[in-house]
Amino acid sequence: MGTSIPARHHSAPPRQADDTAQPAIVFKDAAIRRGDHLIWSHGDFTIPQGSVTAIVGTNGAGKTTMLKAELGLLAIAHGSVTVLGEPAGKANQRIGYVPQSYTSDIDSNLTAEQSVLLGLTGTKFGFHITSRAQRQQAREAMDFVGVADKANYRLSQLSGGLRQRVAIAQALVSNPQLLMLDEPLANLDLASQRATVHVLARLNHELGMTIQIVAHDLNMLLPILTGAVYLLDGHPHYAAMNKVLDAELLTHLYGTTVQVVTTPQGDMFVTPTPDEPAGMNQDTHAPDEVARFHHHAGEQHRQ
Structure with missing residues (x-):
């Protein structure tokens, strides 16, 4: 991660998505099926680099399914999905992902630092020797999201809001170009929601990171969103926020x-x-x- 993480925060105007650069995500007549059930179809849109995009829709509309398709975890039944210039699943090393079930899936006996290091070592079981450089990367990621002082705390000792920021640090530690988060504000109190949104704003403003967020409620996210994918009547659509x-x-x-x-x-x-x-x-x-x-x-x- 090195010098890509700023040492301190500087105020910056809201970042505008770069429509002239190579698109971050491209859907071309994409469709997803599970067995005989069509989840959604006719996905045909482009998400620009440098954007902060929400994925919204009713429960069961296929919001998390869209993230899984972009990560190549679900096969496309029709059409294509391109992420960071490559077919879905091929660019995952350049993507940070925060699942909705992070706090329940991960061992709560891990320390915050050990959890963040998993973003580099990729293993949850047994001991894994880490280098000084890797530990420095983990510390920088934790410092950026504001949990460096909790490095030696076990996850079970942290509040839901702090655990969510540890999860973001784990996704951030490998210096991704694209950050995906599934319902990152769910079950957080108002102060923790605001703290999480502030971290996402800094990632976008200061590092130029493209961010995609599955969201149920847009209110807290509206100040940082540039657009939204909305799943309506079985079809995904993308539009800038002034249209949504x-x-x-x-x-x-x-x-x-x-x-x-x-x-x-x-x-x-x-x-x-x-x-x-x-x-x-x-x-x-x-x-x-x-x-x-x-x-x-x-x-x-x-x-």
Whole structure:
């Protein structure tokens, strides 16, 4: 990892995806089946390098399936998927992956440092001799995500938010070009969610890393997202966030009334419920206005 991890954080404007560079991910009429069941089909889109992209859809729509297809863990039934210029599965050495089940799959007796080193040694069992350089890489990754002071703590001693940052450090330690995370904010409290999003923002702003996030709720991620893949009616689509932040689209996507709003807390869409007071006047904005609000949020905060 070496000098690629900055020693300290410097404020930076939101990074814009590079549409002129080689695309990070390309789907060409891709389809996935499990047995006789068609999960989704007609995936035909391009995700640019330097982007932060959410994968959204209802439960069972195939969000995690899409990540597995990109990693070559599931065969494409039709079409093709190209990741970092190579067929799916061929560029995995340049991809960092944080599974949703990380905290339950990994041995909780491991220390944070031992867990991060697994990103280099690739083994979970037995003793593995590590070099001084590898341990230095692990320390740099932990320092970047803010858990260096927890290096000797066992995972069982850490909160869910800290374990999630250890998981990101493990994915980061090999210096990937693309980071994939499956529901990284699930079951975290508000402070831990914000800390995790801050780490992802730094990875994108400072290292130019392309990030893809399976997400159920977009609210916390909206300030860093540049686009989204949304699984709708059995087909995946990709669009920039100013196109995705549309009340009609989100209502169709989630199967319940969704209204795009702005609040002082930065929430960008909510799901109204029958419990709302009658005649409540919500501060509703058009999708392009919402996108502009988020694009400049960092500058407004610094000012």
